[in-house]
Amino acid sequence: MSEHKMGHLQEPSTYLRILIYLFVLTIVTVAASKVHFGWEFLNVIVALVIAAFKASLVIRFFMHGKYENGETWAFIVYPIVLLVTLVGFLFLDYGFRPKDKYVVTPVAFDDQAHGEHGSSHNSTETHGEPTNDHAAAETPAETHGDSSDVANAEPAGESHAEAPAEAAANALPGDAAKGLEKAKILCIACHKVDGAGNELPGAPPFAETMANPEKTPEYLRKWLKNPAEVKPGTIMPNLGLSDSDIENLIAYLATIKN
């Protein structure tokens, strides 16, 4: 029962030093996440690498892993190897799969694809039926992988042919109060709603949008249905809104105009 066998003593100052390293690494993690590396997976990978390094400090010093024997290390290393393999292969798949083979909605990869892949999206998006009232588009989960759902934006030329119907399209059947309620849940993270919430840099205040006569209800319908259809590469996500949600939101937005 020599002290040697009953664990090891470290200098207490070592623990403090490790704590400071861990603090610094936490700040580095936050800072690195704000940097745009171009290849977006790099943000995730950097975050994971720093986290792994932090974890190794905790294991080696706080948990006295440094002094543990081979059997213990076997149990430290084997779950990590399994995990790295699992997550690593996920990255290999997602990171290197040809872009047009993604089963996700266009918005997901427009951020990274921008110009170069924009065209391949359009080709898959526009050949579907140009109907607007596709009931299946209720939830985002259902819209994935079904190219006909993504097709609710008409081919560009067609919207101009609707001039006579425009008045009808601009009528607002929605319920503004319900729209406000929805907006307080769904939009508040990026747009101020009723003076409350966050304003994401780059997201215009609603009042500014509504002051612009070009932002007709018809336009907003398309925008809210799927922003990336209107503006490829936009940060505003497809929120998976149902048609009635959209009408209510537009009715609410119209109240801001006045």
Place this chain on the structure above:
Amino acid sequence: MSAPGTFFHAHEEDPVEAYQNFKFGMWMFLATEVLLFGGLFAAYFIFKYRYHELFVKGSSHLDWRMGSLNTLVLLISSYTMAMAVDAAQRSENQKLIRNLLLTLLFAATFLVVKGFEWIPKFNHGIYPGTDIYFSIYFLTTGLHLLHVLIGMFFIGLLAVRANKGRYNSENFGGVEVGGLYWHLVDIIWIFLFPLLYLVGSV
């Protein structure tokens, strides 16, 4: 020789062997914990890219400042726990008790911050099941929270036993093994924090 009230008592093992087996058992358990959370991390990555826009939307509801604060709180609690083990190894009982109580205090701080994060979400009608992002979010942070609660229970137990003078340089295995568990709770959070709060939307 063996300490009364521990698992070892019945076996009348050699105390050094008992100590080493106790620790080794905890390391093995921690390996299973890593795999448990590993499955959830894999689910996170699969759904993150499958339903990317839900992750963009969902993670915009999280405040990275709250997550950072809680990261620092847990790191400090890991430090005080390590200092508790150190104090036990040096038979400094008062210091041991003080560090255990500090660890408990920081664990409680973590819970309070979590409360400030979760309760507004519930008030906004965001629950587990709101969408796949929030299911993953509540499942991972919730399971982590459960670990924090279990850890707090054991740290409390250690503090009570330390108060009775149970631990000294000849017998500190309990403190060290409790520490191992608590550090794992910290490590899980070290990964959860960036994945959920920082790169959830990329």
